[in-house]
Amino acid sequence: MESNTIKERQRLYGDLRKLDLSPLWEVLHALVPKQPATPCVPAFWRYDDIRPFLMEAGKLITAEEAVRRVLVLENPALAGQSAITQSLYAGLQLILPGEVAPSHRHTQSALRFVLEGKGAYTTVDGERTTMHPGDFIITPSGTWHDHGNQGIDGVAEPVVWLDGLDIPMVRFFDAGFxxxxxxxxxxxxxxxxSSYARFGANMAPVRHYSKGLTSPIFSYPYSRTREALHTLQRDAPIDAWHGIKLKYIHPGSGGWPMPTIATYMQLLPKGFSGKPHRGTDGTVYCVMEGRGSVxxxxxxxxxxxxxxxxVPSWMPVSFAVPEDAVLFSFSDRPVHDALGILREEFLDA
Structure with a gap:
């Protein structure tokens, strides 16, 4: 390219910037890539490494002071953005015996997946549920919610759960309140x-008409989920990529339990060596039981x-386990579904 042409282009680009314009041809390939090119990277957090810091935070700041005492899991490529993927947030929350995390509400939808401890509860719009390890609990957008730890059956111990929210997604739309x-x-x-009694047995009150996009069940007990996985392990075919994987559903519609976040539980049977698969939805995993490698x-x-x-968008993932392992996961798949942009591949090797 002649030097005069280069100079003329530079002059043109400078003039365009003064009018808040830019040439598409300079960035087209980055804006419309041949395949997803996420800035996110795979990342792994060992719970035993995190837990001492969470407990130390419990000594230094109260739940009331913090409003929510949480250590945010930040993707290393998104430092400072409080995001685990470009659309999702994840953090580990601690509540100690006798504490209350005060009531508030917000636009963002939230999930809780209980990791350890007994005696805590969460209350959503006037209904309280006791939290047990492995339970999946929903806080729908705009609902009042608080958490407390008053002990159970004379047992009072620290309780930790995984928070998953669509904070980065709502931030992208500038729609947060x-x-x-x-x-x-x-x-x-x-x-x-009462919510589970009304909607958790493939039944619904006769005068109920589905309202909103979030499941009317806000607490999905792990005991029921684990029972289903065990039953399928005995007599169902094992998927070569997922093992035995179930998605949580909205009982009124059969769709996703949350409008922006999909949730799953899967069992990888002893000796499972899975084939790789990938999807456009970035996925956060939490190990409930067992050991293995990913x-x-x-x-x-x-x-x-x-x-x-x-697991970032469009990055292949596969599992191998020497013993039964149970994994909870969540992703932004409902939004991909709604926009018609979901793509996934199941690879042979």
């Missing part, structure tokens, strides 16, 4: 378990109970 309640704890207006792209990680890892 939040409000603090005037009381630290809500008045309980419905008996514990390969994400070109990296491999050995995992055990309560460890966490993230």
């Amino acid at each position: 939040a409000e603090n309640d005037s009381n630290a704890s809500q008045v309980v207006t419905r008996a514990e378990g 390969r994400i792209g070109e990296q491999s990680f050995a995992f055990g109970p309560r460890d966490l890892f993230v």
